[in-house]
């Protein structure tokens with residue numbers, strides 16, 4: 001296999017108008033947050049608003065990893081508490097019959113080491129993943145164009161839950177009008193209604209992996225992997241995913257492998273274009289840790305929402321050794337902080353960066 005590229009700050013190329021783009025993203029998130037918080041009387045995440053499961057688990061860093069993989073958090077074998085939140089990507093709490101990509105956010109606790117700017121003093125490492133290998137837009141500017149459409153179709157009068165039927169009706173023509181590839185449609189309403197426990201999740205964007213650069217992946221490896229091709233019929237059952245996940249996690253929990261794909265070629269595995277999935281044949285994902293979730297109730301109506309409100313998962317919460325890289329990642333720093341601060345303010349519930357699961361009432 002080719003040698004992994006060594007990280008240096010020169011692997012990133014900052015565009016001159018990035019600050020303007022980020023400002024634009026925040027404005028759109030503000031619109032979405034203003035609309036949904038008025039609709040619900042409660043502030044939810046400006047994207048990935050609907051949570052399906054909150055699960056407590058343990059991340060075990062593998063022993064004897066080769067030096068190129070034993071980096072940052074993965075440099076020291078051992079166990080960490082972790083909390084996972086599974087979600088759907090819209091900024092509204094939608095009926096599960098609407099087919100959208102799913103996400104999982106993982107917060108690893110008890111992590112020591114030099115911190116990223118903005119997360120000093122904490123001891124967490126977050127990973128924020130979606131069930132597709134590449135991001136729908138190459139860069140933050142293009143993503144802003146897509147986000148403007150989403151924000152514009154967040155309809156106050158109709159209420160958040162009806163949002164997407166309107167979005168879907170208007171999307172095809174709207175996307176064409178702004179020249180977005182029609183492949184975007186699958187990301188925005190035509191996704192397969194997969195079972196989130198059988199899905200494989202990806203960071204999509206690159207991160208520093210200590211001396212190297214990597215993308216991350218989370219793959220189910222216990223019996224939940226049998227649900228890889230399963231779908232959930234949500235017709236007439238708006239919260240069908242919570243029910244299906246709760247049932248399976250209560251029965252058998254789940255085990256996932258956390259894998260990294262090292263960058264071995266900056267030309268074919270670009271840092272600045274998040275829409276390019278790195279070739280797995282050229283450089284496969286390799287396992288660095290195992291995430292185990294014991295059987296548990298993963299959604300308790302009235303309680304799980306409080307846990308969601310108290311937490312913020314963000315790519316910039318973590319170690320300097322896992323610095324988010326590339327324009328899409330640089331553009332995520334402020335909006336995640338903006339959205340979680342909005343939620344904290346509106347809900348009167350401060351965001352809590354836990355040191356132990358016990359602190360969360362687990």
Ligand code: HEM
Pocket residue numbers: 025029044045046047048085086087103104105128129130135140143202203204205311312313328329331332335336339340343
């Ligand atoms: C420029 C690009 C992006 C922007 C501006 C952005 C922005 C945001 C914001 C504002 C939130 C809500 C934060 C909160 O209220 O706590 C969020 C949540 C989320 N994002 Fe992104 N995002 C971007 C790209 C991505 C990518 C590439 C992925 C994954 C591959 C991703 C996955 C998620 C997930 C799973 C959540 C929910 C986290 C949770 O459960 O708390 N996002 N994003």
